[in-house]
Amino acid sequence: MSALFYSTSSMTRNAFGACPSPVLSIRMICAVLLVLIPLVVGLFVKDTAHSNETAKAVGANACAECHTKETTIWKNTRHHQTFREMPRSKKAREIGRKLGIKRIKADPLCLGCHFTKRDKRGAIRVTAGISCESCHGAAQNWIKLHSEFSGKPNKKAETASEAAQRWKQSVALGMIRKDDMYGVAKNCYGCHVVPNEELVNVGGHPAGSPFELVSWSQGQVRHNVWYNNGKQNALASTKRRRLMYLVGLTVELETALRAIAVATKFKGYAIRMAHRADKARKAMLDAAKRLPDIPELGSIVEDAHEAGLKLNNKKVLMAAADKVAATGKALSARYDGGKLAAIDPLIPGKSKYVGEPSDSN
Numbered sequence: 001m002s003a004l005f006y007s008t009s010s011m012t013r014n015a016f017g018a019c020p021s022p023v024l025s026i027r028m029i030c031a032v033l034l035v036l037i038p039l040v041v042g043l044f045v046k047d048t049a050h051s052n053e054t055a056k057a058v059g060a061n062a063c064a065e066c067h068t069k070e071t072t073i074w075k076n077t078r079h080h081q082t083f084r085e086m087p088r089s090k091k092a093r094e095i096g097r098k099l100g101i102k103r104i105k106a107d108p109l110c111l112g113c114h115f116t117k118r119d120k121r122g123a124i125r126v127t128a129g130i131s132c133e134s135c136h137g138a139a140q141n142w143i144k145l146h147s148e149f150s151g152k153p154n155k156k157a158e159t160a161s162e163a164a165q166r167w168k169q170s171v172a173l174g175m176i177r178k179d180d181m182y183g184v185a186k187n188c189y190g191c192h193v194v195p196n197e198e199l200v201n202v203g204g205h206p207a208g209s210p211f212e213l214v215s216w217s218q219g220q221v222r223h224n225v226w227y228n229n230g231k232q233n234a235l236a237s238t239k240r241r242r243l244m245y246l247v248g249l250t251v252e253l254e255t256a257l258r259a260i261a262v263a264t265k266f267k268g269y270a271i272r273m274a275h276r277a278d279k280a281r282k283a284m285l286d287a288a289k290r291l292p293d294i295p296e297l298g299s300i301v302e303d304a305h306e307a308g309l310k311l312n313n314k315k316v317l318m319a320a321a322d323k324v325a326a327t328g329k330a331l332s333a334r335y336d337g338g339k340l341a342a343i344d345p346l347i348p349g350k351s352k353y354v355g356e357p358s359d360s361n
């Protein structure tokens with residue numbers, strides 16, 4: 001954990017030290033230093049991006065009825081364990097004390113990223129750690145629909161257009177499917193970047209995980225067991241991992257730009273987030289150089305570059321984040337990874353996967 005805390009001076013150098021050499025048609029302006037004029041406003045708590053809406057979560061037990069293997073796998077992840085372990089840890093109590101929080105499991109701030117909450121007859125109950133619905137969307141409105149074959153007795157009896165309609169409606173009702181890579185990644189980064197100034201600066205909470213989408217999704221979290229009937233817990237395909245890498249970087253940039261936009265003080269949080277944005281942008285630049293035929297990558301680098309990683313720049317940073325997001329969504333919809341082999345050397349391999357994937361057999 002301590003590796004996440006950098007001293008201010010070294011962070012400033014790391015984040016803004018070297019200007020990348022100009023390539024492609026990308027206009028290169030060196031990242032502007034964070035301006036040292038903190039706004040004198042109260043700190044506020046920003047809601048995270050994930051879609052764990054209180055009233056609509058049904059809880060992992062409801063999924064386990066059919067998704068037995070996925071549930072077994074999930075129970076071996078930090079996402080499951082955090083429920084019991086985090087509130088008891090010394091670090092948690094320390095963060096709670098600094099923020100004036102007495103009951104960690106009941107505090108909306110901690111709930112947002114560490115727990116799944118359900119609304120049981122008007123009372124909020126915390127039922128699990130980070131669970132199925134933290135990533136796939138709160139399910140009350142789509143759980144039945146997605147699993148029933150449009151009123152037909154089985155999948156074979158359902159026509160292709162009925163199935164397409166069923167998925168379309170499930171998504172409209174809040175389901176996040178695996179083909180919506182941008183949507184899935186937004187949830188991961190919404191928690192893992194920890195875009196909350198007070199939590200980091202006042203609470204002393206880690207300012208984000210060293211998160212990267214391929215390596216963090218293909219280790220302990222991996223549960224590709226449904227569509228092959230549990231025969232194996234399949235590694236995402238090479239093509240898919242290429243796209244994951246690029247989509248992950250894009251979402252990281254978007255999330256970090258928004259995180260800087262709401263920063264008010266030239267302190268740990270703002271510096272860490274600026275460092276993060278800068279690093280993601282440089283990694284994207286590297287990918288863009290290797291893939292000159294994919295114009296979206298250059299646009300993302302350019303839009304992020306022009307924003308100016310400084311305080312009191314909310315409008316510009318949010319607008320840049322919007323542009324990056326729009327291009328990223330197009331990227332995720334337009335390519336299947338087939339033409340992206342040139343970035344293979346950049347994609348983290350098995351030795352970098354976070355935690356052992358479970359075989360679930």
Ligand code: HEC
Pocket residue numbers: 058059060062063064065066067132133136139143146147148155163176177178179226
């Ligand atoms: C009654 C059984 C049942 C329950 C309960 C159930 N599912 Fe499913 N789930 C299915 C079936 C069947 C499919 C595959 C449908 C198909 O092949 O068209 C599926 C597919 C999925 C997929 C894959 C979607 C994709 O991208 O293709 C996800 C994710 C998923 N379910 C999540 C959940 C979650 C989360 C819950 C609990 C909130 C849940 N399911 C509860 C039966 C169920």
Ligand code: HEC
Pocket residue numbers: 001048082085086089091092093095096099101104107109110111112113114190191192193194195196199203205206208209210
């Ligand atoms: C924006 C999302 C977010 C919020 C809000 C949040 N956390 Fe975290 N927390 C994380 C992430 C992500 C990690 C993992 C960091 C890493 O990779 O090491 C983490 C790690 C921790 C850890 C260290 C791991 C452990 O289990 O001991 C503690 C303690 C912790 N959080 C406590 C809290 C407390 C207390 C609150 C409420 C005041 C809170 N967190 C709110 C995202 C969040």
Ligand code: HEC
Pocket residue numbers: 060063064067070071072074079130131132133134135136178184217221223224225226227228235236240
């Ligand atoms: C940390 C976020 C996260 C959690 C928690 C999570 N999922 Fe997933 N799920 C994903 C991602 C990401 C994918 C796509 C992975 C890939 O392409 O490699 C996925 C894929 C799936 C699939 C399709 C698998 C296949 O065979 O292609 C199903 C079904 C599913 N999840 C159900 C569940 C259920 C049920 C739970 C709870 C027991 C759950 N998920 C918990 C993120 C999550």
Ligand code: HEC
Pocket residue numbers: 050078079081082085086112113114115130134135184185187188189191192213216217219220221354355
């Ligand atoms: C609702 C917030 C949230 C979402 C969404 C989320 N995570 Fe996490 N994740 C956490 C927190 C908090 C921890 C740390 C828990 C702890 O250590 O107590 C964590 C831990 C992890 C770990 C374990 C790290 C370690 O050091 O062992 C992995 C791997 C991981 N997450 C991957 C993912 C992936 C991949 C996604 C998206 C597909 C994702 N997470 C989505 C909050 C989230």
